Amino acid sequence: MEQVLIRAVATSLNVSDPAFGDTGISLLQAWSVESGGYLFLCEVQDAAAAKDWLKNQQALGHVTSAEFVRTL
16 A cells, blocks of 8 residues: 655645545545644545646645555
8 A cells, every 4th residue: 555644834725625536546544743833634546637636735835744555
């Protein structure tokens, strides 16, 4: 299963954004980070579309980092 771990600034990433469905990203878990901001673990069904969407979100300043990961 491919997943993406997204770091975002507080309240900047709307996890109910319809774009999640369009890109094949579905939210698995969300955490509040002690140093500020949030971490979102999402399942990825369409990696190419997800990368494009994340690139746009980073350009807008909504996402500070994103890393694709796989469950071992």
